[in-house]
Amino acid sequence: MKEGPPIAQIAALIGDPARANMLGALMSGKALTATELANEAQITRQTASTHLKKLTEGQLLVQRHQGRHRYYALANEEVALTLAGLMGLADLTGQSRTRTGPKDEALRTARACYNHLAGEKGVWLYESLCKQGHLDHKDGTLYLTDNGRAFALTFGIDVDKLENKSSALCRECLDWSARRSHLAGTLGRAFLTRFEEIGWVHRAPKSRAIIFTPRGNREFANHFPL
Amino acid sequence: MKEGPPIAQIAALIGDPARANMLGALMSGKALTATELANEAQITRQTASTHLKKLTEGQLLVQRHQGRHRYYALANEEVALTLAGLMGLADLTGQSRTRTGPKDEALRTARACYNHLAGEKGVWLYESLCKQGHLDHKDGTLYLTDNGRAFALTFGIDVDKLENKSSALCRECLDWSARRSHLAGTLGRAFLTRFEEIGWVHRAPKSRAIIFTPRGNREFANHFPL
DNA sequence: GACACAGTTCGATCATCATCGAAACATCCC
DNA sequence: GGGATGTTTCGATGATGATCGAACTGTGTC
Structure with a gap:
């Protein structure tokens, strides 16, 4: 992620189509697994994983382990x-x-x-x-x-x-x-x-x-x- | 600009550091010229011009001619x-x-x-x-x-x-x-x-x-x- | 234990897009 | 008109980052 004004980092995170699709799916409020989000965004699981990592590091998402699943949800209101x-x-x-x-x-x-x-x-x-x-x-x-x-x-x-x-x-x-x-x-x-x-x-x-x-x-x- | 959910297009526009700097400068509410915005974002005038074009097409900015100057401002509240x-x-x-x-x-x-x-x-x-x-x-x-x-x-x-x-x-x-x-x-x-x-x-x-x-x-x- | 399923990491590829030099266009001033 | 300033367009370059195949870790099931 390129440096720059703080607003640019957040916006860039949201600005990728795949990530935006994931965020849109999470807007319902339900937590979804990585695979579900990958399907939602029409990308492979590997790609989804890297996106989810970035979103989590950017504090837009939080992840919750549950057995072999990882549920992702919006970080806060x-x-x-x-x-x-x-x-x-x-x-x-x-x-x-x-x-x-x-x-x-x-x-x-x-x-x-x-x-x-x-x-x-x-x-x-x-x-x-x-x-x-x-x-x-x-x-x-x-x-x-x-x-x-x-x-x-x-x-x-x-x-x-x-x-x-x-x-x-x-x-x-x-x-x-x-x-x-x-x-x-x-x-x-x-x-x-x-x-x-x-x-x-x-x-x-x-x-x-x-x-x-x-x-x-x-x-x-x-x-x-x- | 890549296709995708509408939110991604807007966010992508804001997500570039140079564009984000310009938008930040315009947040004061004053209209600024293309050259001023180029200085603000620390890029050349050519580059600024292409960015301003994209922001205007994306309806985030409006431009107003005034003589040989072009003033840019946020499109609306x-x-x-x-x-x-x-x-x-x-x-x-x-x-x-x-x-x-x-x-x-x-x-x-x-x-x-x-x-x-x-x-x-x-x-x-x-x-x-x-x-x-x-x-x-x-x-x-x-x-x-x-x-x-x-x-x-x-x-x-x-x-x-x-x-x-x-x-x-x-x-x-x-x-x-x-x-x-x-x-x-x-x-x-x-x-x-x-x-x-x-x-x-x-x-x-x-x-x-x-x-x-x-x-x-x-x-x-x-x-x-x- | 073997197998299936969920998810991540790595490496390579490829497309997009920001960037700038050069040149063109526009407007003002003298 | 000619020169100066402001702005855009064009073309080429380069870097960033999205993408996926393959391999790897972890967890549940039989």
């Missing part, structure tokens, strides 16, 4: 949110050639972004929580109100346990192309996990798309009015 | 904010080797970020405006309150004129390394411009640093209490 920002910008500047495919439609409606809900449904969730007074801004930071805390508890989310984690509880994830924010942070991830637990949604097999069941759609609209 | 995000992430992941130089100190205190105020003073401004009830969040978007509008007017900022512009009035610019937001958008730029007009600050010659005069420091603290 900051990486995920920055990548989301870049993706939105790419969309905005018209780098994306393929417009409005049938599968893209599902992604635009609801998708996983580092294990929180993004897309239209993500914006919906966020705005509903704000409007109900469950989330609020104070001096520039997003926080969960007492009302919101109670609401989360009745919804089956153990907020106290979330707060022990080192990363932030509430955070905004900005999507340039939608020009809207939605909820990220450990709370954002907890909501999506809960939706899965209670059978409102399930994940599409090989995609970031989140599929709402008919019941999930109804219940979601009931619990999160706009 | 979205580009600027995304670059700021990447820079913060680079800082966070420890890509930056040079820690806490004497000049970095000034940058951390106050610097220009696409013509709005960033750094500690930027956070200060933002938090003060929030605390005084001049800025508020509603359903996930930042907006100027009626109080804030009146305040801006007495401060010498013509808000009505700003609102006619196509880009957003209020926007947040997130700095990962500081983990705080500050005010961007046309209003953010208007504030910095006004500070310059009334002699509170001036720009360091070849840097993004913003220098507060002694009087500027006092007045700033008076007008924007925390």
Whole structure:
């Protein structure tokens, strides 16, 4: 990796097509094995291995051993949110050639972004929580109100346990192309996990798309009015 | 430029050291000529020209003719904010080797970020405006309150004129390394411009640093209490 | 133990792209 | 017009880095 301004090193890491494909696959939030990532990027396992090494050294990924597998995941939420920002910008500047495919439609409606809900449904969730007074801004930071805390508890989310984690509880994830924010942070991830637990949604097999069941759609609209 | 996922193309553009240096120089918000940018990146003018062409085609920059000069500037605020995000992430992941130089100190205190105020003073401004009830969040978007509008007017900022512009009035610019937001958008730029007009600050010659005069420091603290 | 599977390291190849010298083009000034 | 400055285009060179075949390490299974 050539020397230069720090931003160039990170961008160069993301700038290779193979690596970008891997990062894109990891944006769902799930950890994937080296082989899965190699398939995702359409390269051999050897090549993938060198890429994964670079990404890990660059602190964009972390690896976790599990038997003979090595699972790779995005290093932290900051990486995920920055990548989301870049993706939105790419969309905005018209780098994306393929417009409005049938599968893209599902992604635009609801998708996983580092294990929180993004897309239209993500914006919906966020705005509903704000409007109900469950989330609020104070001096520039997003926080969960007492009302919101109670609401989360009745919804089956153990907020106290979330707060022990080192990363932030509430955070905004900005999507340039939608020009809207939605909820990220450990709370954002907890909501999506809960939706899965209670059978409102399930994940599409090989995609970031989140599929709402008919019941999930109804219940979601009931619990999160706009 | 190799094909691949859209994000890779943008990142690859930023990922070259020479181009990254140019973008860094333009982050102040000022437009610079091709020759100035070549000097900034320490490359010949021919090389700079090809880089600038690529950046312009990639919609990261716009160029403006003025006589025999060609001024280049960041294409829009979205580009600027995304670059700021990447820079913060680079800082966070420890890509930056040079820690806490004497000049970095000034940058951390106050610097220009696409013509709005960033750094500690930027956070200060933002938090003060929030605390005084001049800025508020509603359903996930930042907006100027009626109080804030009146305040801006007495401060010498013509808000009505700003609102006619196509880009957003209020926007947040997130700095990962500081983990705080500050005010961007046309209003953010208007504030910095006004500070310059009334002699509170001036720009360091070849840097993004913003220098507060002694009087500027006092007045700033008076007008924007925390 | 032998075998299959997952992943990494090594070495060689090859394509891409940044770089610069030279030259062309454009604009301003006198 | 002629000369000076700013900028781009062209062509050639060179270095970086992505890629894959082959070989090697480590882990689980029978």
